[in-house]
Amino acid sequence: MEISVSSHAENSASGVRWAVDGTDADRQKVDGTDADLLTPKETAPIVKLSVSTLKDKRWKGTGPSFIKLTPGRGGRIRYRRRDVEQWLTERQVAA
Template sequence: MTSDLLTPRQVQTEYGFSPQTLANWRWSGTGPDYIKTSPGRGGRIRYRRSRIEAWLSAQSVTVGGNAA
């Protein structure tokens, strides 16, 4: 896995999650880890490809598992 930094738009292109969905996840603390390059509302957001991949792996559900 590489550690390329992706903008929310690039994440949308490669993984299908809209920038608004990513923003909602950041607000609720449920999405992949992200980097904020400066404080405040104007801070640029970036995602490491490796962290998105790790987060997706953690979301995987095993078919036939005990939890439904």
């Protein structure tokens, strides 16, 4: 049984409204400016790393900035595409 719930939530601290899709619980800004949130599985091929290496880099603090949507050790992780692209650009070495 699949339940699809679409609602809006507001972060009182920042005043940002989020669209929450109950099928995946991904958060996307309602205005669409940060709608491109990537899962670790989607991010890994972009940075040419395995999902486990990306996880290791998160733990060490050496990977791209990420968002933790749910608390705890098994929390849902998302990456903003622009943060991933910035992380790659910062690692570019001039020849």
